[in-house]
Amino acid sequence: xxxxxxxxxxxxxxxxxxxxxxxxxxxxxxxxxxxxxxxxxxxxxxxxxxxxxxxxxxxxxxxxxxxxxxxxxxxxxxxxxxxxxxxxxxxxxxxxxxxxxxxxxxxxxxxxxxxxxxxxxxxxxxxxxxxxxxxxxxxxxxxxxxxxxxxxxxxxxxxxxxxxxxxxxxxxxxxxxxxxxxxxxxxxxxxxxxxxxxxxxxxxxxxxxxxxxxxxxxxxxxxxxxxxxxxxxxxxxxxxxxxxxxxxxxxxxxxxxxxxxxxxxxxxxxxxxxxxxxxxxxxxxxxxxxxxxxxxxxxxxxxxxxxxxxxxxxxxxxxxxxxxxxxxxxxxxxxxxxxxxxxxxxxxxx
Amino acid sequence: xxxxxxxxxxxxxxxxxxxxxxxxxxxxxxxxxxxxxxxxxxxxxxxxxxxxxxxxxxxxxxxxxxxxxxxxxxxxxxxxxxxxxxxxxxxxxxxxxxxxxxxxxxxxxxxxxxxxxxxxxxxxxxxxxxxxxxxxxxxxxxxxxxxxxxxxxxxxxxxxxxxxxxxxxxxxxxxxxxxxxxxxxxxxxxxxxxxxxxxxxxxxxxxxxxxxxxxxxxxxxxxxxxxxxxxxxxxxxxxxxxxxxxxxxxxxxxxxxxxxxxxxxxxxxxxxxxxxxxxxxxxxxxxxxxxxxxxxxxxxxxxxxxxxxxx
Numbered sequence: 001x002x003x004x005x006x007x008x009x010x011x012x013x014x015x016x017x018x019x020x021x022x023x024x025x026x027x028x029x030x031x032x033x034x035x036x037x038x039x040x041x042x043x044x045x046x047x048x049x050x051x052x053x054x055x056x057x058x059x060x061x062x063x064x065x066x067x068x069x070x071x072x073x074x075x076x077x078x079x080x081x082x083x084x085x086x087x088x089x090x091x092x093x094x095x096x097x098x099x100x101x102x103x104x105x106x107x108x109x110x111x112x113x114x115x116x117x118x119x120x121x122x123x124x125x126x127x128x129x130x131x132x133x134x135x136x137x138x139x140x141x142x143x144x145x146x147x148x149x150x151x152x153x154x155x156x157x158x159x160x161x162x163x164x165x166x167x168x169x170x171x172x173x174x175x176x177x178x179x180x181x182x183x184x185x186x187x188x189x190x191x192x193x194x195x196x197x198x199x200x201x202x203x204x205x206x207x208x209x210x211x212x213x214x215x216x217x218x219x220x221x222x223x224x225x226x227x228x229x230x231x232x233x234x235x236x237x238x239x240x241x242x243x244x245x246x247x248x249x250x251x252x253x254x255x256x257x258x259x260x261x262x263x264x265x266x267x268x269x270x271x272x273x274x275x276x277x278x279x280x281x282x283x284x285x286x287x288x289x290x291x292x293x294x295x296x297x298x299x300x301x302x303x304x305x306x307x308x309x310x311x312x313x314x315x316x317x318x319x320x321x322x323x324x325x326x327x328x329x330x331x332x333x334x335x336x337x338x339x340x341x342x343x344x345x346x347x348x349x350x
Numbered sequence: 351x352x353x354x355x356x357x358x359x360x361x362x363x364x365x366x367x368x369x370x371x372x373x374x375x376x377x378x379x380x381x382x383x384x385x386x387x388x389x390x391x392x393x394x395x396x397x398x399x400x401x402x403x404x405x406x407x408x409x410x411x412x413x414x415x416x417x418x419x420x421x422x423x424x425x426x427x428x429x430x431x432x433x434x435x436x437x438x439x440x441x442x443x444x445x446x447x448x449x450x451x452x453x454x455x456x457x458x459x460x461x462x463x464x465x466x467x468x469x470x471x472x473x474x475x476x477x478x479x480x481x482x483x484x485x486x487x488x489x490x491x492x493x494x495x496x497x498x499x500x501x502x503x504x505x506x507x508x509x510x511x512x513x514x515x516x517x518x519x520x521x522x523x524x525x526x527x528x529x530x531x532x533x534x535x536x537x538x539x540x541x542x543x544x545x546x547x548x549x550x551x552x553x554x555x556x557x558x559x560x561x562x563x564x565x566x567x568x569x570x571x572x573x574x575x576x577x578x579x580x581x582x583x584x585x586x587x588x589x590x591x592x593x594x595x596x597x598x599x600x601x602x603x604x605x606x607x608x609x610x611x612x613x614x615x616x617x618x619x620x621x622x623x624x625x626x627x628x629x630x631x632x633x634x635x636x637x638x639x640x641x642x643x644x645x646x647x648x649x650x651x652x653x654x655x656x657x658x659x660x661x
Contacts (some may be wrong), residue, residue, distance in 0.1 A: 007659055086439060133629065141636040146386070146439070147579045148632060151625045154572045162618035277447065284440055316458065318567075322451025325390070328444035329426075332436040 005340045016287075016338045023334030027327040035315075045313060049306040057191055059305075064193040065263050066304050069094070070297040071200040072255035073279025074286060075207060076127075080145075080248040081288045082211070083224040083241055089134065089149025090252040091276025092156035093127035097256025099160055100126030102267040105182030105260070106168065115184045119257055127253015128246040130156060135245040139238050145245070153276065161269045168267070178268035186262035196258035201294065203251065208290035220244060252276060274321065278304065281328050303327070357603045358486035365592075365599025366497045367392075367557045371577035372584065372591040373501055374549030379586055380509065381542040382522040382651035383431055386442025387423075388550045389574025390449020394419050395554025397457035400465055400565040407467035409559045413493070416555030417548045423449065424547025425540075432539040435655035446574070460565050469493055469560040491560045498596075501549075502588035509588070518542065522649035525656035535656055550574070572625065579628045583635070585646025594631070601627045 032042035053059045073090045080087040087093075101119045108115070130152060137143035168179040186194035211217035223230040223237045231237050255275060264271055282300050286292030307320030371388050378385040395416035402415035423445065430441045469491035478488040509515040518538055520528040525535045557573070558565050576598060584590035605620035613620075635646075 007657065088443070133633075137629075137633045141633060143632050143636060144582060147575060147582070148629050150575050151572065151579065151628050154625045155622045158618040158622050162616055166616065166618075277443075280443055281447075316455055318451045318454035320451070322448050322455060325444045325447030325449070325451055328447065329430060329441055332440040332444060333430050333434050336434050336436040 019338035023330035027330035074282025076252040077283035092153035093252035094256040095156035097123035097253030123257025124250035131249030194262035360603035361599035369595035371553035374546040377546035387445025390446035391550035392554035393453035395551030399555030420548035420551025424544035
């Protein structure tokens with residue numbers, strides 16, 4: 001017999017990580033090759049990306065502004081992944097969080113600290129509200145959450161598009177595609193980076209602690225690992241599922257709130273910048289670990305920032321989306337390849 | 351009367367996009383593979399169709415090239431999910447991102463231009479003179495007849511009336527049992543996923559060569575996802591999928607009519623109808639027809655990679 005592959009059901013973290021790095025490098029290599037054929041100088045582009053995003057304070061601030069929403073949408077998807085569920089609707093929940101925040105910012109007057117707290121909780125409530133129907137449908141009728149959460153993204157986008165170009169249109173500066181400026185602003189933390197960054201960085205840590213050290217966290221982990229066993233042990237699985245899904249929506253809503261109150265300061269059609277979909281990618285990179293989100297979101301922020309730098313060199317956001325898809329495909333394959341080991345069978349004994 | 355004919359005609363035309371994509375997804379899910387990449391495949395097919403007819407102005411050439419591109423990307427997806435057994439949800443989402451991103455990048459120079467060639471109406475004599483239904487059903491482009499009758503009939507016949515079809519369904523229901531009966535599980539999964547993906551890309555070409563007919567950035571607009579939802583709604587049955595697609599065609603057509611006739615509802619809200627309708631269609635039947643849902647359940651092996659050594 002010749003060499004053959006044997007599959008092992010469990011993989012060590014080192015093997016998994018090695019497989020991923022190889023997958024990631026291959027995906028980037030393939031992307032660079034395609035860009036090279038299209039007439040771009042891939043090596044030069046790569047150097048530009050590293051120098052511009054990590055080499056200056058402006059670069060780091062921009063990176064932080066991209067990192068903030070990705071931390072939260074990545075966490076939102078991860079929270080639900082802990083229960084074996086997919087939230088592909090973080091984009092819509094993000095839009096709703098931004099929508100509610102803008103509504104309050106434009107139409108209610110009050111002292112800034114109070115208003116920011118109000119906007120924070122309203123943004124969370126908006127995101128949770130947007131996932132309410134998929135949650136109830138999943139909990140009481142076992143309707144697939146992937147599609148219901150996803151379809152609501154389109155509804156949210158249309159809603160935001162409608163208010164931003166219609167009733168809430170900016171009448172001062174005359175732009176047609178966004179609302180007026182929201183007068184309440186998250187205080188700055190580092191240069192143009194606002195305190196929302198700290199909130200976004202703390203969120204995965206808080207969730208990891210809650211999961212590890214509280215009874216609720218234990219019940220969530222058990223319900224995710226084996227719903228039948230959890231039910232048998234007397235854990236209210238359905239109630240945990242509902243809270244987890246609403247929490248996931250709320251986190252994505254907060255991401256939208258921070259984007260309006262901290263970074264963009266107004267509501268516009270493309271405000272989500274695909275953060276919800278990229279959050280799925282972050283969760284995949286994080287392998288369901290809340291702390292892994294911190295690393296996964298950083299990598300995704302680097303890729304996204306690279307995309308913005310590439311745009312100045314003549315590439316589009318859609319090229320970045322395609323590259324992200326390629327990386328995700330290679331990551332998924334690499335995760336599977338990590339299970340295989342090349343085995344040389346011992347010589348047959350007679 | 352004219353308004354009903356108009357709505358029906360648009361509904362048939364609009365529903366065709368969803369029907370073809372849903373038929374492709376039926377093939378993939380019947381063999382146990384959940385393809386969430388339909389949205390990306392449709393974008394790729396749509397842009398391929400437009401580019402192809404710019405080179406050779408013949409809609410059949412455009413449609414055929416879209417099928418080829420669908421086969422290629424379907425084979426890549428099948429290689430990842432069937433041969434390598436990678437996570438189907440992830441690979442599907444990756445295919446959607448890759449396909450949508452690639453299509454928009456490649457299609458940039460063609461964005462907004464009308465298609466250089468498009469499918470013409472094929473008027474069926476006598477039948478098209480029928481009152482109300484005649485113009486709606488029998489004065490459509492040739493793909494409509496293919497999508498609503500011939501393709502679902504062929505798929506139904508193969509799946510439910512042949513020995514091969516029984517093997518195919520067995521692979522989706524219980525791959526381990528199929529494998530021990532000597533059915534080539536991996537080959538059948540690979541083939542049907544790839545053909546299904548080609549139909550998805552074909553739906554994209556139908557969109558840009560027969561329905562819109564032009565290419566622009568957001569032209570697919572979630573239709574791939576609605577098609578995936580339709581398959582669940584249709585209980586994985588080809589003719590039900592086509593019927594469901596027609597229902598959604600009606601919803602889409604109502605939105606168009608509303609905009610054309612200045613109904614007092616803002617256009618974005620009319621555009622929400624297909625998405626809200628899909629969600630309603632996924633939730634309501636569970637409560638209304640509980641008995642029906644039992645026979646409409648998903649293939650038992652759906653979404654689970656098959657490992658022979660873990661049998």
